[in-house]
Amino acid sequence: MTSLHALDPFCSWLEHTPLSQTLQNTEWIIPAVQTVHILSVAAVMSAVVMIDLRLLGISGRDQAIPAVAGRFLPYVWWPLPILLATGALLIVAEPARALENPVFIIKMSLLVLAAAITLACQIPLRRDADYWEHSPARRRTARLIAVLSLPVWIAIVFAGRWIAYVQGT
């Protein structure tokens, strides 16, 4: 992963910007930003868990799948801008910690994958709320999407914590 060193000049420039200096030198900012980041993760993870448990038929069965998806999908998407903003602040504060860290690259790749899986599940619902319930095959596909998405989201959370433990190469 030596190629990540190509970012050295950029990281060095970024960590000397006034914003980065402020973030580094004000003790409470980083934990506060991380707290907001984790609270946003809480919204996303709980929404994903509620949707997936319903798709699997484990919980919330008194409400139809489209209704459950309609209730919780907004909570998967609207925290994302907050997550990107707080995540960006953490990067500005310590650029090399994330940008030159293979775990961060893995986390971002998994995030793209999770977003793609969620969209694949969501887009057909826009035209037809009952799309996933028309045939047994579609019901199976919906369940498969649920089974696949949860481990990806969990891996994103795990990777997020591991960034702190893996040194930038």
Next chain:
Amino acid sequence: MIEHLLQWLQDTAVATAIREGESLFPWIECVHVLALTVVVGSIAIVDLRLLGLASRDRSVAQTAAAALPVTWCAFALAVVTGGLLFSSNATTYAHNFYFQMKLALIAVAGINMSVYHLFVNPDEAKWHTAAATPLRARIAGAISLCLWIGVVAFGRWIGFTISAPT
């Protein structure tokens, strides 16, 4: 007495393995973070319903019935993983202000929940289908939401006040 107990806990084989292991602490921490995000998020589902801000087309009872089993499973996981992390450095964590505050806030959240179940929930049948909830239900939801946000904040601050990666 308590100091002896903390020292004993810290000297157990499990605590020593977590403290001295290469990657045991981070892995347990990963599960702890995962569990606590689900705890806080699923409680927020109920709190936001009590505040009349979300799930308004569902009764409080329906909303709670779907969310709270998730909360309790995740809470059990958070307690076990949190206990393991605590054991690895029990004597230090026990004296950490942010750790003490975190536990205190969880205790207050428990009291808030009990008060709700004893005094607010019993007459739920009268209002639980209404989108607008009574003031006492909204207060219980608001207190719960604030307490859990505090739990997350103090929890994160522990990591910055005890020498460990942040």
